[in-house]
Amino acid sequence: xxxTTQPNxxxxxxxxxxxxxxxxxxxxxxxxxxxxRQLPSQxxxxxxxxxxxxxxxxxxxLAIAEDRKSSTLILHRATLRDAAVYYxxxxxxxxxxxxxxxxxxxxxxxxxxx
Amino acid sequence: GxxxxxxxxxxxxxxxxxxxxRCDPISGHTALYWYRQSLGQGPEFLIYFQGTGAADDSGxxxxxxxxxxxxxxxxxxxxxxTERGDSxxxxxxxxxxxxESSGGYTFGSGTRLTVV
Numbered sequence: 001x002x003x004t005t006q007p008n009x010x011x012x013x014x015x016x017x018x019x020x021x022x023x024x025x026x027x028x029x030x031x032x033x034x035x036x037r038q039l040p041s042q043x044x045x046x047x048x049x050x051x052x053x054x055x056x057x058x059x060x061x062l063a064i065a066e067d068r069k070s071s072t073l074i075l076h077r078a079t080l081r082d083a084a085v086y087y088x089x090x091x092x093x094x095x096x097x098x099x100x101x102x103x104x105x106x107x108x109x110x111x112x113x114x
Numbered sequence: 115g116x117x118x119x120x121x122x123x124x125x126x127x128x129x130x131x132x133x134x135x136r137c138d139p140i141s142g143h144t145a146l147y148w149y150r151q152s153l154g155q156g157p158e159f160l161i162y163f164q165g166t167g168a169a170d171d172s173g174x175x176x177x178x179x180x181x182x183x184x185x186x187x188x189x190x191x192x193x194x195x196t197e198r199g200d201s202x203x204x205x206x207x208x209x210x211x212x213x214e215s216s217g218g219y220t221f222g223s224g225t226r227l228t229v230v
Contacts, residue, residue, distance in 0.1 A: 034218065036218065041223070042221075042223055042224075043118075043205045043206075043207070043221030043222050043223050043224050044157065044205070044207075044219075044221045045221065046218025046219060046220070047218075049218065085156075087156060100145065100147070100162050100169075100170070101159045101162070101170075101173075102149075102157075102159070102219065103159070104156025104157045104158070105156055106154075106155065106156055107156060
């Protein structure tokens with residue numbers, strides 16, 4: 001699987017937007033960009049995924065660079081419940097090889113200050 | 115059920131003992147995955163089931179680890195002759211299938227295994 005690079009930690013204030021970056025310079029054309037988050041004492045939770053176009057859902061937005069070598073997860077208004085480890089993961093979306101595997105790095109620990 | 119259920123939530127066992135960890139996936143999900151998470155690390159893949167069969171068990175660390183899913187629903191991860199290094203959170207996830215159209219995987223809250 002192609003590798004991703006994320007900052008170890010970030011801090012935000014409650015009710016402010018948060019932009020979590022992810023670099024994936026070796027991404028292949030069939031790799032989808034997935035984001036999961038893990039709250040304390042919980043399993044990972046799916047947040048969003050995309051291929052080329054920006055994506056929005058009820059949890060977050062995903063902005064993908066035109067060259068796809070980086071992406072940003074956007075939380076529009078952080079709440080205390082958004083404090084978690086956020087993982088950016090690449091996954092081959094076209095059935096090649098072992099695309100069912102999620103390869104987690106260490107992720108970004110997001111702290112939200114009240 | 116509404117989510118992936120894992121039991122027990124915590125398990126303390128003595129070195130050398132046998133343990134079983136259970137996973138109840140979301141009803142109708144054909145794909146099931148086991149991951150292991152050590153302190154401060156991201157989860158690591160152990161095994162993937164499609165239906166009743168283990169499609170990929172390449173992540174199992176050694177032959178003390180084994181998993182089954184006899185009826186294509188509930189899965190059990192079995193660890194023989196436990197060692198202190200097996201202490202970790204064992205996570206189970208399920209999905210309708212592993213293609214992108216199914217979106218993300220749903221994880222359980224995990225079983226925290228401590229070997230003393």
